[in-house]
Amino acid sequence: MMFGKLHISRNKLFVISLLVAGSAFIAILFPQCQSNDTNSASNYKLPKYVDYNYDIKPILSDKCYACHGPDNNTREAGLRLDTEEGAYKALAESPDKHAIVPGKPHISEAFLRITSEDESIKMPPTSANLPLTNYEIDLIGRWIEQGAVFKPHWAFTAPVKPEVPVIEDSDWGSNSIDNFVLAKMVNAGFEPNPQADKNRLLRRVSLDLTGLPPDEKLMDKFLNDTSAAAYERLVDELIASPAYGEQMALHWMDVARYADSYGYQDDDIRTQWPWRDWVIHAFNENMPYDQFVTWQLAGDLLPNPNKEQILATAFNRNHKITEEGGVVEEEYRVAYGLDKTNTYAKGILGITMECAQCHDHKYDPFTQKNYYGMYAFFNNSMEKGLEGLVNSGPSKTPRMTVTQEDLKGILNFINKWDDQEEVSVSVMGERDSIRPTFILDRGLYDSPTERVYPQTPESVLPFDSTKYASNRLGLAQWTFSSKNPLTARVFVNQMWAMVFGRGLVASVADFGNQGDLPSHPELLDWLAVDFQTSGWDIKRFMKQLVMTETYKQSSEINKKHLEKDPENIYLARSKRIRLPAQMIRDQVLATSGLLNRTIGGPSIKPYQPDGIWEVSSSGRGALAQYVQDHGKDLYRRGLYVFIKLTLPPPNMLIFDASNRDVCEVQRQRTNTPLQALVMMNDPAILEAARIHSANLISDSPNKVQKDYIQKAFRQVLCRNATEKELNLLVEYYNEELDRFTKKREDALAFLKVGEAPIDNNIPQEKLAALMSVVHAIYNLEETLTKG
Structure with missing residues (x-):
């Protein structure tokens, strides 16, 4: 079905959006400019104590490490500035000089070079286009004066649970998290926003924990529960909902690069969806995070593994797979192993190990040997690079078959299917003999050099082969060692970013030298250790976050917020964030009454533009042409929308959904006119507006239009419209009713969108006019945001 023509007055819709969004929307569009000029001495004040990790290392990493960092292949003049030993030792070209002399910037060659006016010796060289500001130069000078103390990279040191700050003369806060937040907030000169009203808080927490808006019940x-425990009871109810597992699974699908096709040219269907059902089940059963990840990395290597543990390993097999004739089998077998390595490093450890595939990492202490040592854990898989078209099918070796008998037993969480007796899933399996692993020159599959063995980066935590087996199970055990500095930090940061819109470490996928420093380092470590000692309890952790006063704050933005903290780093308010693509779909379906709440099962194909899969020769077999589903399958959650890797659903990509070809731990947020076009033209949204309107009228046929509009507004936004908002929408309704009365054919054409039957018992002009209003409510800025 082609997307329809525009049916809404753009000017009217824009006015409505501005009205409902309020002054905060205008402030976001036109923030006040700020001066960041640090070349003027009057504009900055140096810290009393200069910290290496938080003050100096970011400068060196950005401006110096490319030539004087950990990468042996790009290091110049034999000078290394990322280690104490390298920075202090005599210069190779001038043995009587040292780059840094603690306490003596006036004889530290590095400082003399960065302050020199002589272009022939100035560092960084002018040609590098990496000039240091006066503030950065003075900061380095003070650091050297204070002894030039180097510290290990903060993320590679195991977290220690700090003392919870005690805030005097304040009763603000629900748990320890609030103490850390308030201490930082007050120190920065802010105070907390008031708590959000119950309507907005209800909508926010429901969207965060279930991905769905609350229903009227x-x-x-x-709202009628006035007890002190009302909010906690609400949170417990939401976390116990089956929709909680779906919401949590959506994030993990991005991490695991889940899709329903293989992804290369001649793309064809694959059936990994039983693994998606397992992920939903695992979250709903509150499987501890260490077990959740261990089963996915190495469930097949556990003692006497059962089918559920083996199914979990499908996580590793979600990468792109070729079915093209003429490819080199070994090339693709290696590529699959590299993808597994990169996904593990990025999604679970939060490091950019893929940079070391072709050479030593330029910024982090990861060598090529480290990279291929980690790759060695995945290199012993039974997986083939190419099975050939003869063996083409919805799964690849090694595979597991799920039977009807399994559905009655250990795999009873998998949604039953009607048209198949069994379904196969690509899983992991280990070879009986060891396949040797080599460092690949420039990352090329056919250029092996030095042989390596399973190992992990020493800078993170050395792999103890006397304690752990040199296989994926050993890697999983190493991952959850109490001494591993990354695993807990990375996961709690991902969850924090999902709830608050920005991670405590903003670079959610990069905890290395080029990543952002944590805004609240003590809080991050407290959360990481607390999560570990709780037994890696995910539901407990999610409840902790949403129970905080930090979370409950209003999202109202004042002038000070915009001028001093536009990114809300100090968490002095709740952040307004546009909903993810799938949640936009889910909200519309849920509030209209169309949503099919069935949990799990095969992916579905909703409305898409005609010929969407025929624009290129990227599919064959079942994926040569887009064949839309019908009936109740059209109204399933966005989690279950079919993802063809060579042509993902465009309406979701426009709203920044992951295209799922690689691991992604946090989605981008963009604002483009195409997003408005989707909201105004997508048949699913127009159909939902029609059904929503029909339900309102048929449920209460004797009510006036104002009552219908108020009810629709509350169902979508979880609050009553103000008198001004309501009057504007009623005016819009009357305009549309007049238009459709004069041109009844327009009303009939408008109502035809979508496959759900039209209620002919309702006057068509009246239904079309109310549909226009509900459609406008769906398009409001407030509707599309959480906050």
Whole structure:
């Protein structure tokens, strides 16, 4: 089905959006400019104590490491500035000089070079286009004066649980998290926003924990509960909902690069969806994070593994797979192993190990040997690079078959299917003999050099082969060692970013030298250790986050917020964030009454533009042409929308959904006119507006239009419209009713969108006019944001 023509007055819709969004929307569009000029001495004040990790290392990493960092292949003049030993030792070209002399910047060659006016010796060289500001130069000078103390990279040191700050003369806070936040907030000169009203808080927490807006029954229940425990009871109810597992699984699908096709040219269908059902099940059963990841990395290597543990290993097999004739089998077998390595490093450890595939990492202490040592854990898989078209099918060797008998037993969480007796899933399996692993020159599959053995980066935590087996199970055990500095930090940061919109470490996928420093380092470590000692309890952790006063704050933005903290680093307010693509779909379906709440099962193909898969020769077999589903399958959650890797759903990509070809731990957020076009033209949204309107009228046929509009507004936004908002929407309704009365054919054409039957018992002009209003409510900025 082609997307329809525009049916809404753009000017009217824009006015409505501005009205509902309020002054905060205008402030976001036109923030006040700020001066960041640090070349003027009057504009900055040096810290009393200069810290290497937080003050100096970011400068060196950005401006110096490319030539004087950990990468042996790009290091110049034999000078290494990322280690104490390298920075202090005599210069290779001038043995009587040293780059850094602690306490003596006036004889530290590095400082003399960065302050020199002589272009022939100035560092960084002018040609590098990496000039240091006066502030950065003075900061380095003070650091050297204070002894030039080097410290290990903060993320590669195991977290220690710090003392919880005690805030005097304040009763703000629900748990320890708030103490850390408030201490930082007050120190920065901010104070917390008031708590959000119950309507907005209800919508926010429901979207965060289930991905769905609350229905009217839940609204009334929560708003009428005036007890002190009302909010906690609400949180417990949401976390116990089956929709919680779906919401949590959506993030993990991005991490695991889940898709429903193989992804290369001649793309064809694959059936990994039983693994998706397992992920939903695991989150709903509150499987501890260490077990959740261990089963996915190495469930097949556990003692006497059962089918559920083996199914979990499908996580490793979600990468792109070729079915093209004429390819070199070994090239693709290696590529699959590299993908597994990169996904593990990025998604679970939060480091950019893929940079060391072709050469030593330029910024982090990871060598090529480290990279291929980690790759060696995945290199002993039974997986083939190419099975050939003769063996083409929805899964690849090694595979596991799920039977009807399994559905009655250990795999009873998998949604039953009607048209198949069994389904196969690509899983992991280990060879009986060891396949040797070599460092690949420039990362080329056919250029092996030095042989390496399973190992992990020493800078993170050396791999103890006397304690752990040299296989994926040993790697999983190493991952969850109490001494591993990354695993807990990375996961709690991902969850924090999902809830608050920005990680405590903003670079969620990069905890290395080029990544962002944590905004609240003590809080991050407290959360990481607390999560570990709780038994890696995910539901407990999610409840901790949403129970905080930090989370409950209003999202109202004032002038000080915009001028001093536009990114909300100090968490002095709740952040307004546009909903993810799948949640936009889910919200519309849920509030219209169309949503099919079935959990799990095969992916579905909703409305898409005609010929969407025929624009290129990227599919064959079942994927040569897009064949839309019908009936109740059209109204399933966005989690279950079919993802063809060579042509992912465009309406979701426009709203920044992951295209799932690689691991992605945090989605981008963009604002483009195409997003408005999707909201105004997508048949799913127009159809939902029609059904929503029909339900309103048929449920209460004797009510006036104003009542219908108020009810629709509350169902979508979880609050009553103000008198001004309501009057504007009623005016819009009357305009549309007049238009459709004069041109009844326009009303009939408008109502035809979508496959759900039209209620002919309702006057068509009246239904079309109310549909226009509901459609406008769906398009409001407030509707598309969480905050």
